[in-house]
Amino acid sequence: MSLVNGKQARKRRSATERREIMAAYGFLTPNLIGFLIFTFLPVFVALLLSFTEWDLLRPIQWVGLANYIRMFTNDPTFIKVLKNTVIFVAVTVPARIVLALVVALALNQKLFGTTFFRTAFFMPVVSSSVAVALVWQWIFHADFGPLNNILWTLGVGNPPRWLTSTQWALPALMIVSIWQGIGMNMVIFLAGLQGIPAQLYEAARIDGATPWKCFWKITLPMLSPTTFLVLVMTTISSFQIFDLAVIMTEGGPANATNTIVYHIYRNAFQFFRMGYAAAIAWFLFIVIFAITLFQFRNQKNWVNYDL
């Protein structure tokens, strides 16, 4: 643009600029209003609520940090659900990642029937967890369920009582969660695997590298950005386990499968302790945030972005 009509151009542009700004706010408004009302403001309302005591009937009361203190000093159930959730996450996250990777590696071999297998592994992902929780509840039935029936046939004299056993109920939920979660991670890994250039493997083969060595030296490092993404997503979703616990065990027996989100739900909508429930919800948010932050900070130690 020449200097002579630069000023004129700027003036003309500012008119179109104004139109652009008007248009932008027009496009933004519907979403922004809903976003403010149902997402943005509630986050802060929940924070404020967490410093109060309120049963929706009596006047709301400011109690400072009492709810947060109560969690750790005066609510044994909270300690229990925290422990359950952490154990649940610690087992299911690695299992969901490793098994998904194994399946993805197998399907990446271009076997006969890949489409069928992918569909089979993905089916639980699209299925309602309430419906699948119901069938798994039936599968785990200690007396008439097919699982123990098979175990008897295999000669296991005294199979676990699964959902009615304080020892086996949580592992049963873990099994279902792993079964549910493999498919999603598998397809993400498959996409990642297909992004690794084939020349790398060809070059390695010419150098005489074994498939085992190729896996550790090429596949895993090249896949690490995908693995990182899967790790972050799986961890976040695992912390929010709720549906399975409600349907399969109602948190029982004796809180053996009670989880953080279920505890939030009960406190808010069954005991009407809005403030306390909001405090636990914020606590959960802080835990998830801290872990995600740690994972992002830690990724430089193992995630490879420039290979």
Next chain:
Amino acid sequence: MKKRLSLENLGRAVLFLAILAAAAVMLLPFLWMLSTSFKEPKAVFGLQLQLIPNPIVTDNYKRIFEVLPFGRFYWNSILTSASVTILQLVTCSFAGYAFARLRFPGRDALFLGYLATLMIPGQVTIIPNFILLRMLGWIDTYQALVLPNAFSAFGTFLLRQFFSTLPADLEDAAKIDGCSHFGIYRHVILPLSKPALSSLTVFTWLGQWNSFIWPLIVINSVEMNTLTVGLRTLQGQYNTQWTLLMSGSVLALLPVLILFVMAQRTFISGMTLSGMGGR
């Protein structure tokens, strides 16, 4: 050489069998659900494992519509999932277009606000939202099921990311032709964004169809139950009648699984693209 090749084939055969076994484990719960739903109520308490029902009965499917208004549950699920999906497609594509292609003061700060909320688990906002809907007297209504989910920050983010990758040339050409911003959105951006829009459609529709905690909280009456909460109601009333519970589960899963098998590719790419936040 030939020996190595056959060894390789053997390896592939073993791998194939292993994956076949694993796939069977994935599918067995579904088959068991289907099988139980066609059994006589007392047949499930036999000690013999029976994968193919004998006799095959369809009574459970008749009974389930008698004990609970399952047809109504379908309608509620269809109505809420469709409304939420359509509203999200409109509001999120509008906002995504503004964030991606228009310049206005406060854009980056606002977008950061949207991004920040993506980290926050839904359990934080459900309590204030429940209180708000209760104040509005909306508990047990369709608004309660639809509106809080109609303006997703995630959907906005997903579409904004996709819209940002579109080349500016076409947009510039349209501008020179005197096309309005809405015209560009409608005739340039949207037609080019079918993959992202279909991703968001699959992701949102499925999320709503399977959503459990929110309808559980805001719905009280049986007639307003969606399928997921309806199954919970069924479980509450008939918790040992496995044949009835399984036929209910089959009914809840059937539409999704039929759509999934028919449009398997769209579903998987939609779910993964959304799952990865459009990366």
